[in-house]
Amino acid sequence: MKTRIPLLVAFITGFIMVVKEFIPHPLINIPADKLTYYGMIIMSSMTVLGVINIFQVNIPKIIKRQKDWGYKVVMLVSLLFTALIGVVFGPFDRIDTGAYALFNYVMRPLQSTMFALLAFFIASAAFRAFRARTFEATLLLLAAIIVMLGRVPLGEYFIGGLPDLVEWINNVPNLAAKRAIIMGAALGAISTSIRVILGLERSYLSR
Amino acid sequence: MRTDFSKLANLDRRWIYLLMAVALILPLIVPLNLPFKTSKMVEDIYEVVDKLPEDSIVLVSADYDPASAPELYPFSVALFHHLFKKNIKVVVITLWPAGSPLIDASLEETAIKRYQKTYGRDFVNLGYKQGDLVVIRGILRDFRSYFPRDSRGTPIDELPIMKGIFDITDFDLFVSISAGYPGIKEWVQQAQSRLSFDMVGAVTAVSALDFIPYYQAGQLKGLAAGMRGSADYEVLVGEKALATSGMDAQNLGHFLIVFSIAVGNVFFFYGRRKNKRKDSKGAR
Numbered sequence: 244m245k246t247r248i249p250l251l252v253a254f255i256t257g258f259i260m261v262v263k264e265f266i267p268h269p270l271i272n273i274p275a276d277k278l279t280y281y282g283m284i285i286m287s288s289m290t291v292l293g294v295i296n297i298f299q300v301n302i303p304k305i306i307k308r309q310k311d312w313g314y315k316v317v318m319l320v321s322l323l324f325t326a327l328i329g330v331v332f333g334p335f336d337r338i339d340t341g342a343y344a345l346f347n348y349v350m351r352p353l354q355s356t357m358f359a360l361l362a363f364f365i366a367s368a369a370f371r372a373f374r375a376r377t378f379e380a381t382l383l384l385l386a387a388i389i390v391m392l393g394r395v396p397l398g399e400y401f402i403g404g405l406p407d408l409v410e411w412i413n414n415v416p417n418l419a420a421k422r423a424i425i426m427g428a429a430l431g432a433i434s435t436s437i438r439v440i441l442g443l444e445r446s447y448l449s450r
Numbered sequence: 451m452r453t454d455f456s457k458l459a460n461l462d463r464r465w466i467y468l469l470m471a472v473a474l475i476l477p478l479i480v481p482l483n484l485p486f487k488t489s490k491m492v493e494d495i496y497e498v499v500d501k502l503p504e505d506s507i508v509l510v511s512a513d514y515d516p517a518s519a520p521e522l523y524p525f526s527v528a529l530f531h532h533l534f535k536k537n538i539k540v541v542v543i544t545l546w547p548a549g550s551p552l553i554d555a556s557l558e559e560t561a562i563k564r565y566q567k568t569y570g571r572d573f574v575n576l577g578y579k580q581g582d583l584v585v586i587r588g589i590l591r592d593f594r595s596y597f598p599r600d601s602r603g604t605p606i607d608e609l610p611i612m613k614g615i616f617d618i619t620d621f622d623l624f625v626s627i628s629a630g631y632p633g634i635k636e637w638v639q640q641a642q643s644r645l646s647f648d649m650v651g652a653v654t655a656v657s658a659l660d661f662i663p664y665y666q667a668g669q670l671k672g673l674a675a676g677m678r679g680s681a682d683y684e685v686l687v688g689e690k691a692l693a694t695s696g697m698d699a700q701n702l703g704h705f706l707i708v709f710s711i712a713v714g715n716v717f718f719f720y721g722r723r724k725n726k727r728k729d730s731k732g733a734r
Contacts, residue, residue: 272591279588280595283581290580334601335551346551354516354548362703366470367463370710374718384715388708394655394678396486397701406487413662422663 250442257440297322386412458717466710473706477698484701491665492682495650495672498623499532506622507539507611511637512553513546518629518654523552524693525652525680526627530560531689539611540573541621543597545585545632550578550601570600570609577601582632586640593617619647626651638664652679 256278263275301315325345332341375381392398393409438444502508510529514522533540542557544550554575561567576597579585588596593615599605606612614620624647628634634651638661642649648671653661655676664670674683677700680693 276588276591279584282584283579283588283596286582286584287580343551346548347555350548351516351519351552355519358517359520362474363467363470366703366707366710367466369707370461370466370714371463373711373714375715384711388711391704391708395701395704396484396697397482397705399486400484406489410489413659414666417659418662418666421660425663 246445246448249448250445253447254440254442257436261440294322458721470703470706473702474699477702478695481695482698482701484698486681486685486697488682488685489675489679491662491673491675492679493672493686495652495674495683496532496686498648498650498671499529499538500536502536502538502622504537505539507541507615507620508533508623508625509618509621510540510542510553510625510627512542512544512549512627513633514552514627514629514654515546515548516552519552520692520696521654521677521680522627522629522652523556524677524691524696525674525683526553526556527559527691528680528683528687528689528693529625529627529652530556531564532683532687534560534565534567534572535687537572538622539571541611541615542573542575544578545580545582546629547578547580550575554601570604571611574606574609574611575601576606583636583640586632586636589618590641590645591617593620619645622648624649628652629654630657634661634664634670638669642669652683655679 259271259275259278263271298319301319305312305315305319328342328345329335334340335342335346373384373387375384389405390409390412392402393405398405435444439447499508510526512526530540540557540561542553544553557573557575561573562569567573577600579596581588581596585596594606594612597606600609618624618641624637624642626634626637626649628637628651634653637649637651641647649669650672651661651670652674653676655678658673658675658679661670661673665673674680677693677696681697684690684694
């Protein structure tokens, strides 16, 4: 029963959502719309589970003073502080709330900085690791150089035809490969979905 | 014995970090202001928006966060300049939690401070809704159930701008400003491919190549890629701002990376040749 009920639920819901695409009858549309709406509620409740999980995983590590336990304390305190700010001052998703200051002066610069660090790592990797050791690697590097120069005004300024070459690289060889990948991924997704609906794929049951 | 070129090829990375910092900061102090040609994909966005009649209503989904804001925030500002100049109404939603305050900031900068538009009548922010694909599927048929209130808690029945809006096809244009999942791909696959409404998008540069197939297939009427796409749109709208000034830094940054690749490979090949010669001499 522990296995059969989840498999039955997965089959029924999957079946309804698939059939909905082919039979636009209210008998199918009404339960499908309800299922979609319930799905949103379930996904929202996952946030609560996620927060509980963060505490469940990190508090034992803090108590046992495992490696980097100090950072885990900072994380949990920050989480509680942010939640408190939201409760006291209102949600941060509007600029007219006090909590927005926390977003604008802490989260926004921190996240931007983390992403901006990539520029430095890429420059370092470009110098130390991007080597034309093989023919394929050489082709890759040449294409990367052409695209990088062609996407900035300075490259266009020095070599007038570069943007057109970049467009050709994007629209012809790149697009051919991307289309093949998209189709392959779509076929894979269809096959996995059928397996989940039919109960052949049970990884969501932790089996 | 290793040659000096091996040492050069393994230069301390902090020198490279310093060079990159100089390359990015210098143009902000001494702007290059080089002109550039706008791309067709962005020109197509401009044409689609420009053809909308006054009092059209556009849905914008701001699915990005502060990490991708340098690339996408300027696009949102330029877009709102274009829309509000033409007196087009704007409804904003977001499927990313950090998207709502970012888009609120760009609405503040344009709708309120520049064009004196009225909230609730000319524009509205319906805020963040958790659910990813489920929300996208849901608003295809029933927009109001999935966004019953705006980000300030006002029921949408009380908002004049939302009169007559029941599903996504009631909008004249859909714009997806997206940095990942859920984003433009999910909007195309789950929504646009089903109902074939007009849709344009702006994405980060690193992911843009994944969405060109949708542009070529006509599912996206236009696509802006990264800071360059945002800069192109700023030029077309006539509101040069963050992205245009950021292009100078991007200029030198790209050149430095290309230079690093070239120099690194020169040292590598020269060092390898030297070592081969030494090995062959030693073998004799």
